[in-house]
Amino acid sequence: MVSVSGVRGRVGEALTPEVVTRFAAGFGAWAKAKWSAGTRASGRCRVVVGRDSRVSGPMFHRATIAALQSVGCDVIDVGLAPTPSIQLAVEHHDAAGGLAITASHNPIEWNALKFIGPSGLFLDAAEGTEMRGVVESTVPRATWDALGAVQLDEHAIGRHLDAVLSLPFVKVDAIRNRKFRVALDCAHGAGGAIIPELLKRLGCEVHAINLETDGRFTRPPEPIASNLGDLERLVLESKAEVGFATDPDVDRLALVSDQGIAIGEDWTLALAARLVLKYRRGPVVANLSTSRIVDDVAKEAGAHVVRAPVGEVNVAMRMRREGAAIGGEGNGGVILTEVHLGRDAPVGVAVLLQMLLEDNAPLSAVVARYPRYVIVKDKLDRPNAPLDAVYDVLRQGFRDAEADTQDGLRLSWGDRWVHVRPSGTEPIVRVIAEAPNAAAARELVTRSRVPLDALGR
Numbered sequence: 001m002v003s004v005s006g007v008r009g010r011v012g013e014a015l016t017p018e019v020v021t022r023f024a025a026g027f028g029a030w031a032k033a034k035w036s037a038g039t040r041a042s043g044r045c046r047v048v049v050g051r052d053s054r055v056s057g058p059m060f061h062r063a064t065i066a067a068l069q070s071v072g073c074d075v076i077d078v079g080l081a082p083t084p085s086i087q088l089a090v091e092h093h094d095a096a097g098g099l100a101i102t103a104s105h106n107p108i109e110w111n112a113l114k115f116i117g118p119s120g121l122f123l124d125a126a127e128g129t130e131m132r133g134v135v136e137s138t139v140p141r142a143t144w145d146a147l148g149a150v151q152l153d154e155h156a157i158g159r160h161l162d163a164v165l166s167l168p169f170v171k172v173d174a175i176r177n178r179k180f181r182v183a184l185d186c187a188h189g190a191g192g193a194i195i196p197e198l199l200k201r202l203g204c205e206v207h208a209i210n211l212e213t214d215g216r217f218t219r220p221p222e223p224i225a226s227n228l229g230d231l232e233r234l235v236l237e238s239k240a241e242v243g244f245a246t247d248p249d250v251d252r253l254a255l256v257s258d259q260g261i262a263i264g265e266d267w268t269l270a271l272a273a274r275l276v277l278k279y280r281r282g283p284v285v286a287n288l289s290t291s292r293i294v295d296d297v298a299k300e301a302g303a304h305v306v307r308a309p310v311g312e313v314n315v316a317m318r319m320r321r322e323g324a325a326i327g328g329e330g331n332g333g334v335i336l337t338e339v340h341l342g343r344d345a346p347v348g349v350a351v352l353l354q355m356l357l358e359d360n361a362p363l364s365a366v367v368a369r370y371p372r373y374v375i376v377k378d379k380l381d382r383p384n385a386p387l388d389a390v391y392d393v394l395r396q397g398f399r400d401a402e403a404d405t406q407d408g409l410r411l412s413w414g415d416r417w418v419h420v421r422p423s424g425t426e427p428i429v430r431v432i433a434e435a436p437n438a439a440a441a442r443e444l445v446t447r448s449r450v451p452l453d454a455l456g457r
């Protein structure tokens, strides 16, 4: 499956070293052409390469490096690292781009190549299309005397940690003195290479599972509440004040409360915003499928939420344009401009501990202060006909709703919304609704499916 920001597949089926080298070489040629045309084109064109912990990671890592060398790009190899550490390394080295070998939260049989532009952001739609054009053309290969060189960089994670610990509103000494008791589940992902060290530097007593960075996931690696039973038990057994769970490439963070309940990854951004909005003005940027709990938190702080199309790069670019205080996604992705315009679980951990420190209340009590919502998600095969007719029917049927057409159709009311959008990576349409209770959310989904099902028949 190819999208603007990456190519992914099941290892040994659609995703082979041949496919990976083809895309990596095309990406390298694209990045090199951009680099040569740019203003910073002194020195050599360099591309950062890193990978998460997946079993297939080392194989694709070697294939990726070879492909980049073959088109004359020098490689800065950061090895096993979280995706946000790789993005930061692209910026740090002033590189022409980066390749992250990770299938993020997808199950063990998947892997993927994700394309990072020279600013450290994932490629946007225009860049992705342009790059795909190069992949599909005949990519010029370097002769023996023009092959790229490989340089190791073992400090990507260390620099990332330093950046997180120097966030202006994270008071490291105060957090250290508080000696939080924390439970942690890194799902055998790259989180094991950064989060334990971060918690150690923040003076936490850590009770952890699944820290081995071997990619042998013992649970489904997406940090959604239903996958966090072991962490819930660990929180209760260890009497931890909070449980942190990360996905394999460490851009998503989910929380378990002191009562041993996974509160849902929508809360991560909302609670991070609760802290950050104390320190600075500006909107919160979230995507159109993010829980409205973030609206409640923003409103309480006198701020508002700006919605962007789904996709990390869309949120990142909107944050830049709006001068956002904070941004992210309801899937546990927190973005702070100071560190980097990308979702970053270590940022989330530090900000959440500072929030708990300042609130001086159990996490469960903080959450209980806010309204409760239930999100219901559904998906169906994408009809062959355009979806505009569906959107028209829905807008007619829900005349009292506020409509947002940036990315599919999102209809919203004071305390509920429904979002219908075609997936960017799969031939499906997603229908997501949120309401104060499950029955109301399900009803929104059911009603929104009617014109879709009619179109599909």
Ligand code: MG
Pocket (backbone or CB within 6 Å): 104, 105, 247, 248, 249, 250, 251, 252
């Ligand atoms: Mg991820």
